[in-house]
Amino acid sequence: MxxxxxxxxxxxxxxxxxxNTPLPAQTMRHSADFSADEAISPLDERIIASASEAMEAGQxxxxxxxxxxxxxxALADFLNSACGSAFGASNIIVTAGVQEARFLTIQKIGELFxxxxxxxxxxxxxxxxxxxxKRHVVSLPVDDARGYLPTIDGIAAAVADGCRLLYLESPSRLSGAAYAADEVAAICQIVNEHDAAVIWDQGLSPWVAGDYSSLTALESTPTRIAVLSDxxxxxxxxxxxLGAIAAPEEWVxxxxxxxxxxxxCTATASQYAALEASQLYSESQAGRLAQLGQQREALLQAAAAADLEVVAGGALNIVALRASAGGEAALEKLRGVGADGADFGAPDTIRLTISAATASALA
Amino acid sequence: MSKKREDQGTNLLYKLIGEARGYDDVIVMGRGDPDFDTPAHIVAAAKEAMIHHHADYSPPAGLPALREAIAERVKRVNNIDVDPASEVVVTNGGQEALFLMVLATVGAGDEMIVPEPNYTTYADSLDFAGATKVEVQTWPQEDFRADPALVRAAVTERTRALLLVSPNNPCASVISPGDMRELLDIAIERDLMILSDEIYDLFVYDDFAHTSPAALPGGKERTLTLNALSKSYSMTGWRLGWITGPADLMARVTELKAATTGGASVISQYAGIAALTGPQEPVEMMAAAYRRRRRLVLDALDEMGMKYGLPQGGQFVFADIAFTGLDSAEVAQRMLTEQHVLAYPGSAFSKDRKDYLRMTFLQPEDKLIEGLERMKVAMQGIMAGR
Incomplete structure (x- = not known):
């Protein structure tokens, strides 16, 4: 033609x-690929049985x-029990992965602002x-020392300047850093003072060991908030x-x-599998976090030995690294196996998926 | 959302679907969801995949093995040669394929020529893209033929693409080989892209034949073709479809796919491989059933004295209800409320088709017969109350 x-x-x-921004893989391509959003995890046979039963029953x-x-x-319960929010089933949309959740919220809530x-x-x-x-995008400045989270001052300035819809990740999808309770309270105050709205991606919050502060769980939680979940x-x-959005019904x-x-709709088998996963999740999550904690410790030691600086972050499934003095070569080697921070907006950073093999690969 | 939008197009159809769920004895002759279960060997393949491939990585364009199976299928069925690595993108059903094709070819201010009536989601997708739908009318007395002369007359400087849906939804017309050649020639002369929706290509009746524009000389390089497993393998819940087209444009489709949903479930994709590479007898069985049911529905409509464009393909009939003197939305609503039969109003598909109902034949024959009987009672009630 x-x-x-x-x-x-x-x-x-x-x-x-x-x-045309490259998208990281949703899961590891192979055991030596550390660029993915999530490591390969085993599938409980009860999930297989449940999904099979649904399919055989004509679902x-x-x-x-x-x-x-x-x-x-189940998704409403998951969000409420983990983060203290108060969503009901009618607030939930099951999505075909978290990218569809990003797309729907950014495009459809974005239309309102x-x-x-x-x-x-x-x-x-x-x-x-x-x-x-295309939408009119206001770039929120981030703090390198806080794991690339947008600064509270930057958020306040953007809102004061007329930007009434914020897209925030906590934990950061690059570093795993999450806002502390006082920072979340500050964001809440800014949003409420200006009657602003928030798309709050807390998809990595299950990977945070210890307390996690969600914007959805405050006494004065903004009324206009949509939450993204994995x-x-x-x-x-x-x-x-399989992902999800939780939002006020007028946004749903x-x-x-x-x-x-x-x-x-989202694939039926995925939905029935996830329904079973919701029943089993609490059995295994603590063990998963403990294992990841150990793997992360080993990775941090290997990073220090390679003159790599660990970017502040609290999620246990990923780690972001920058080069310290003398570590440039080591960082460069990681470009082929990790997720390139340039695609996230931080060119001097590499993100690695934490798995059993990551530390030894770095070493 | 305005009240007006709530009562139109896709929203109107979903409003009716929602009400239909409330009736235990409802007979669904509206939604395009085959009554057959997914064939057993496909379900078995999905179960195998859960055990052995649950964590396989799928790129946004889909598993290579599925793309190969799709390439083989479009060669075998549609006579289109595509490179599985660069000219196939797997989607979450035909619906996503449709959305991505529109986003790939038109933007704000562009026009797309669309023979009417047409599937509601095209209008929705064009709205999203900020493009304009330019309608070309078709008529039941011509069995809803998309006349190339009218298409040619509709082309303007802003026209970017021509949408061809054959077999058509909702009016079940099939574009003849001669008309298809002429439509492609118009696209070549006026430098248009073609969006070809072929989701019902396996269901063509009597002596009619399906023609893919991408299979014709000069067609492939300007045509994006969509298809899906939903209708042909009764796999609506698996959400699996595809787009094929020239590699340079498909690279852009891949980026759009990554931007909207990222990928398709690997379990569905393994099920899709089984569907396309496994035994095809279930498809032939379903096609034979649809042939019988089509005849049954047409005979019943003849008995009621209702006019329709002959369904040349697809899984439905678009029937004229002008004799009732009522808007199709009202007729559909009364059929649902009074007789618990769901059919789709033509007004949902086009503002000019308020005199039509779309009825699918995706129910077992005994249910279809009962549904048609109830429909007759509803029509008698409507006529008596006029």
Whole structure:
């Protein structure tokens, strides 16, 4: 096709840098790949049995656009018990992975506002979702020393300047750093003072050892807040693409409508598998965190030996590294196996998935 | 969302679906969800995949093995040669494929020519992209043929693409080989992309034949073709479809796929491999059933004296209810409320089709017969109350 139309289309898409931001793999491609959002986890045979039973019972057809009712209830319980929020099943949309959750919230909640404040350093999926249909984006400055979390002053300035919708990750998808309780309270105050709204990605919060402060769990939690969740991470379902949004019902309606337009519903087998995972999660999560804690310690020692600086972070599933003096070569070697911080907005940083093999690979 | 939007298109259909769920004895002749369960060997493959491949990495474009199976399928069925590595993208069903094709080809201010009536989601997707749908009318007396002369007349400087859905949803027309060639020639002359929705390509009746524009000389390089396993293998819940097209444009489709949902469930993808590479007898069985049911529905409509465009393909019939004197949304609502039969109002598909109902034949024959009987009672009630 020599066509001008096609050339126009290709140039139009190629010029869209946000859309072309590379996306990290959702799970490790192989045992020596540490670039993924999540390590490979075993799948409990009870999950297989439950999903199989559903399929054999004829659960192979379309289901409700926002998800099967018991899963929506289970996701609400998961968020409420972990973070102290008060969502009901009617606040939940089951999504085909967390990227669909990013896309739906950014695009559909974004339609309600003139601009959206986005961290200068965030998961590449945020840029990609923004790139599909351009919105006015306000870049929120981040603090390198706080694991690339947007600064409270930067958030306050953006909101005071008229930006009424914020997209925030806590924990950061690059470093795993999460806002402390006083910082969350400060964000809450800024948002409430200006009647602003928030898309709050707390998908990595299950990986935080110890206390986690969610913007959804305060006495004065903003009324307009949408939460992104990865469902039950670590249960072996990352390749099944299941995520969730929790939001006020007036926001659920337009996002549900858009999900219907995009995909009708999330894969039925994934939903029944996740429903079973919701029952089993508490059995194994503490052990998973303990194991990851050990693996992380070994990784930190190997990083220090290689003159690599660990970026502040509290999640146990990932670690972000920068080069200390003399560590440039070591960091460069990691570019092939880790996630490139440049894709997140931090070019001097590499993110590694923590797994049994990560520390030895670094060493 | 305005009240107006709530009562239109996709939202109207989902409102009816929601109400239908409340009736235990409802007969669904609206939604395009086959009544057959997914064939057993496909379910078995999914179970195997859970055991052995639950954590396999899938790139946004899909598992290589599935893309190979898709490439083999489109060669075998559609006579289109595609490179599985660069010219196939796996999607979350045909619906996502449709959305991505629209986003890949039009943006704000662009126009897409769409023969009417058409599936509601095209309008929704074009709205999202900020593009304009330019309608080309079709008529039941011509069995809803998309006339190339009308298409040609609709092209403007802002036209970027032409949407062809064959077999069509909702009116079940099939574009003839001659018309397809002519439509492709228009696209070549006026430098347009073609979006070809072929989700019902395995269900074509009588002497009609399915033609893929990408299989015609000069077609492949300007055509994005979508298909899915939902209708042909009764796999609606698995959310698995695909787009094929020229490699340079498919690279952009891949980025859009990564931006919207990232990937498709690997378990669904392994099920898809089994569907495409395994025994095809279940598809033939379902196709035979749809042939019988189509005849049954058409005979019943003839008996009621209802007019329709002959369904040349697909899984539904688009019937004229102008004799009731009522808007199809009202007729569909009364059929549902009074007789617990769900059919889709034509007004959901096009503002100009308020005189039509879309009825699927995706129910067992005994249920279809009962549904048609109830429909007859509803129509009699409507006519008596006029």
């Amino acid at each position: 020599s066509s001008a139309s096609k050339a126009y289309l290709l140039n139009w898409h190629k010029a869209n840098r946000a859309l 192979t057809h379309y289901v409700d656009v926002p998800g099967i009712a018991p899963l929506r209830a 003139d601009s959206i404040g986005v961290p200068a350093v965030a998961h590449p999926g945020v840029q990609k979702a923004l790139g599909v249909r 469902g039950w991470p670590g249960m072996g379902l990352s390749s099944w693409f 309606a337009p996002m549900q409508s858009q999900k219907q337009i995009m995909a009708i």
